[in-house]
Amino acid sequence: xxxxxxxxxxxPIDLLIIQTVNGVVTGMILALVASxxxxxxxxxxxxxxxxxELFMLGAYLGFVVFVSTxxxxxxxxxxxxxxxxxxxxxxxxxxxxLIGRDPLNTILATFxxxxxxxxxxxxxxxxxxxxIPAPIGxxxxxFYLQYPWYRLLVAALSAAIxxxxxxxxxxxxxxxxxxxxAQDRVMAQAMGIPVPxxxxxxxxxxxxxxxxxxxxxxxxxxxxHTMGLDWVLKAFIVVVVGGMGNFVGSIVAAxxxxxxxxxxxxxxxxxxxxxxxxxxxxxxxxxxxxxLFAATPR
Amino acid sequence: xxxxxxxTAPLVHVEDVHTYYGKSHILHGxxxxxxxxxxxxxxxxxxxxxxxxxxxxxxxxRPSQGTVRFDGVAVNGVPPYRLARRxxxxxxxxxxxxxxxxxxxxLRTGLDRDGMTEDKRSMLLDKxxxxxxxxxxxxxxxxxxxxxxxxxxxxxxxxxxxxPKIILLDEPTEGLMPRMVTQIRNIIEALxxxxxxxxxxxxxxxxxxxxxxxxxxxxxxxxxxxxAAAEIDVHHPIIKQYLGV
Amino acid sequence: xxxxxxxxxxxxxxxxxxxxxxxxxxxxLSIRFxxxxxxSQVNFDAGRDEVRAIIGPNGAGKSTFFNCLTGxxxxxxxxxxxxxEDITGLPSNAISQKGIARSYQITNxxxxxxxxxxxxxxxxxxxxxxxxxSHHNGLxxxxxKAEQALAAxxxxxxxxxxxxxxxxxxQRTLEIGIALATEPKLLCLDEPTAxxxxxxxxxxxQLVRRIAKNLTILIVEHDMQVVMELxxxxxxxxxxxxxxxxxxxxxxxxxxVLEVYLKT
Numbered sequence: 001x002x003x004x005x006x007x008x009x010x011x012p013i014d015l016l017i018i019q020t021v022n023g024v025v026t027g028m029i030l031a032l033v034a035s036x037x038x039x040x041x042x043x044x045x046x047x048x049x050x051x052x053e054l055f056m057l058g059a060y061l062g063f064v065v066f067v068s069t070x071x072x073x074x075x076x077x078x079x080x081x082x083x084x085x086x087x088x089x090x091x092x093x094x095x096x097x098l099i100g101r102d103p104l105n106t107i108l109a110t111f112x113x114x115x116x117x118x119x120x121x122x123x124x125x126x127x128x129x130x131x132i133p134a135p136i137g138x139x140x141x142x143f144y145l146q147y148p149w150y151r152l153l154v155a156a157l158s159a160a161i162x163x164x165x166x167x168x169x170x171x172x173x174x175x176x177x178x179x180x181x182a183q184d185r186v187m188a189q190a191m192g193i194p195v196p197x198x199x200x201x202x203x204x205x206x207x208x209x210x211x212x213x214x215x216x217x218x219x220x221x222x223x224x225h226t227m228g229l230d231w232v233l234k235a236f237i238v239v240v241v242g243g244m245g246n247f248v249g250s251i252v253a254a255x256x257x258x259x260x261x262x263x264x265x266x267x268x269x270x271x272x273x274x275x276x277x278x279x280x281x282x283x284x285x286x287x288x289x290x291x292l293f294a295a296t297p298r
Numbered sequence: 299x300x301x302x303x304x305x306t307a308p309l310v311h312v313e314d315v316h317t318y319y320g321k322s323h324i325l326h327g328x329x330x331x332x333x334x335x336x337x338x339x340x341x342x343x344x345x346x347x348x349x350x351x352x353x354x355x356x357x358x359x360r361p362s363q364g365t366v367r368f369d370g371v372a373v374n375g376v377p378p379y380r381l382a383r384r385x386x387x388x389x390x391x392x393x394x395x396x397x398x399x400x401x402x403x404x405l406r407t408g409l410d411r412d413g414m415t416e417d418k419r420s421m422l423l424d425k426x427x428x429x430x431x432x433x434x435x436x437x438x439x440x441x442x443x444x445x446x447x448x449x450x451x452x453x454x455x456x457x458x459x460x461x462p463k464i465i466l467l468d469e470p471t472e473g474l475m476p477r478m479v480t481q482i483r484n485i486i487e488a489l490x491x492x493x494x495x496x497x498x499x500x501x502x503x504x505x506x507x508x509x510x511x512x513x514x515x516x517x518x519x520x521x522x523x524x525x526a527a528a529e530i531d532v533h534h535p536i537i538k539q540y541l542g543v
Numbered sequence: 544x545x546x547x548x549x550x551x552x553x554x555x556x557x558x559x560x561x562x563x564x565x566x567x568x569x570x571x572l573s574i575r576f577x578x579x580x581x582x583s584q585v586n587f588d589a590g591r592d593e594v595r596a597i598i599g600p601n602g603a604g605k606s607t608f609f610n611c612l613t614g615x616x617x618x619x620x621x622x623x624x625x626x627x628e629d630i631t632g633l634p635s636n637a638i639s640q641k642g643i644a645r646s647y648q649i650t651n652x653x654x655x656x657x658x659x660x661x662x663x664x665x666x667x668x669x670x671x672x673x674x675x676x677s678h679h680n681g682l683x684x685x686x687x688k689a690e691q692a693l694a695a696x697x698x699x700x701x702x703x704x705x706x707x708x709x710x711x712x713x714q715r716t717l718e719i720g721i722a723l724a725t726e727p728k729l730l731c732l733d734e735p736t737a738x739x740x741x742x743x744x745x746x747x748x749q750l751v752r753r754i755a756k757n758l759t760i761l762i763v764e765h766d767m768q769v770v771m772e773l774x775x776x777x778x779x780x781x782x783x784x785x786x787x788x789x790x791x792x793x794x795x796x797x798x799x800v801l802e803v804y805l806k807t
Binding site: 319320321322323324326343344345346471472473501502503504505518519532537538541542543 | 598600601602710711714734737738739740741744765766767770777779794795797800801804805806
Binding site: 196 | 356377378382387406410
């Protein structure tokens with residue numbers, strides 16, 4: 001008992017608070033990326049391996065829009081809209097013909113698209129890392145750090161986007177269509193709901209969320225054609241830990257994993273702290289494979 | 299007998315339909331029709347293809363041979379959501395209401411469509427709640443919390459929101475208490491009075507004969523007998539042969 | 544003189560099962576799923592070489608009954624006695640080894656293997672061996688058993704066909720062949736003529752007649768013609784309990800049964 005108290009006493013409280021803030025910020029961005037994935041899987045049973053590329057493409061498009069207009073916000077909206085359309089096209093061309101078939105086919109299809117998009121970006125933009133400056137450059141003092149306001153803004157925006165979508169799902173006409181289709185696609189059709197359109201719409205929304213995350217994250221890390229990879233891997237972990245198709249679960253899981261990882265970096269260096277996510281993933285699969293946070297039954 | 303069926307152009311016309319589930323040949327040339335506003339019964343034992351016939355009409359399963367016509371137009375291969383919008387309502391055997399949606403949201407799925415006005419919307423909802431007062435009580439409850447009988451009512455109410463020309467009812471009284479069976483009978487009669495056609499699949503012979511104008515009897519994937527409901531009763535040898543033991 | 548299996552129509556009084564201990568007996572068999580009592584105090588018995596139909600309306604518990612017999616489900620109460628042995632609660636593989644075989648409602652064959660291979664794998668189950676080295680051609684007794692089962696099912700001519708290429712009726716026959724290859728004492732057929740045409744149903748009826756010699760068969764069926772023509776006795780289940788039992792004529796004229804089926 002004493003040893004534990006000693007242990008915690010040795011950790012400076014300011015470090016704990018800083019890491020909590022970091023964890024929540026990272027968690028919210030991860031939640032935004034992951035919720036697009038969860039949405040697509042939960043409604044359409046499609047594992048979208050191209051999600052990271054949509055994230056990356058969103059960042060590049062944001063860069064292009066920013067360069068021509070000088071506005072970060074136009075970049076955010078523009079990128080989300082264009083990628084939404086791209087996502088819809090992708091779903092119609094590559095995924096709609098595969099509905100009802102073995103899920104392995106859709107995995108291969110989305111993986112194929114991801115390769116195409118990655119190489120397209122490389123060809124179009126070259127290997128040089130691009131920069132989108134943050135809309136707010138100022139910082140505030142958090143204990144001994146100069147903490148960028150932008151990071152908090154990103155967390156807030158992510159929460160807003162997720163929250164906005166949640167309301168849309170609960171109340172709008174399309175929200176009801178989406179939820180009905182997710183529960184029973186055959187009866188949804190029998191009630192006159194145009195299920196193929198719902199699927200395309202859902203995919204477009206998921207893609208837009210990925211693109212928005214890309215633009216939001218770009219000022220923090222720079223735009224490159226591999227920027228999607230790390231994030232998507234974490235996003236998949238989040239989706240599994242949160243419960244596949246469980247929207248609320250994936251958000252909780254994103255914050256949970258990011259917080260644990262942030263705290264771990266107090267003792268380990270960041271490249272090793274990543275192990276934490278994998279440990280959580282393995283434990284989840286071993287003991288609660290339906291997801292740690294399966295709050296609402298699907 | 300044929301004059302009965304051919305006087306008016308049929309609303310639903312199924313002609314020589316063969317349907318397979320994979321290799322299993324379920325329907326072996328089924329032909330039947332339903333006139334506008336008519337209640338037609340489809341009787342038969344388990345496994346003879348009654349549900350498959352309804353699913354074929356609804357477009358949930360595509361026939362390998364034969365035609366399905368709705369309102370005079372061939373509808374083979376038309377996706378179910380289009381047929382629902384054109385006026386075919388489908389109430390499946392296990393009800394299949396949206397369990398995680400509220401009663402109101404279930405009804406909404408039928409109400410949110412083109413040409414819907416606020417007035418029409420409230421009129422239809424009023425109708426549903428008049429037919430089924432218990433649904434009004436439970437309108438904010440999740441569908442999955444309703445009892446079996448209430449779910450059956452919701453399944454029918456939901457389809458009424460589409461203002462269908464015909465309702466395909468698959469074994470609505472299965473598993474229900476006798477009191478509820480009477481309620482279903484009354485609902486079918488009320489819908490008939492409103493001019494909605496009904497194709498009623500059932501194993502409850504007295505109910506079907508009382509509620510229908512005509513009945514078809516199926517066996518082993520084909521129609522074996524067809525007559526006016528008034529011509530037979532539950533003790534008729536035909537009933538014993540195809541539905542009894 | 545030892546009695547030979549007769550080719551005359553067997554009547555229940557002097558037919559199989561009469562006078563000898565039943566091959567299968569259930570005592571107060573019950574199974575409960577949460578709040579639902581799917582089988583309730585079922586006292587069932589079937590004699591040797593009997594062909595018995597189990598019928599009843601939807602949800603009567605027919606498949607559940609089969610599932611209990613074959614170890615797929617564990618009963619909540621009661622006992623199952625097979626060939627003098629209590630087999631209640633044994634897992635399906637053990638029950639298969641005791642001599643109970645089953646065909647399923649949804650065809651359960653190996654689609655990418657040949658007809659012969661399908662049946663041989665079943666025949667192999669009866670001889671346990673750690674031998675992983677010798678070629679299957681060398682397993683003469685198993686190959687013979689497989690051939691016999693195929694011959695009994697009438698599918699010898701299609702032995703080399705890939706199973707998925709067979710017609711629906713032939714696939715269901717193959718299922719019966721697979722069951723036969725395990726040399727069962729009791730064969731449970733779950734809706735053997737489901738989805739079949741009249742012609743295929745006829746073939747299946749004849750197949751069952753052929754294999755009924757020296758084999759006890761339980762059939763769950765909805766096709767009443769098949770039931771009436773094949774079975775000596777019928778058990779009617781309703782809401783998980785036995786409603787009536789008797790010869791086809793008795794059941795046909797049983798007012799309670801008719802009531803239940805026509806919902807009068």
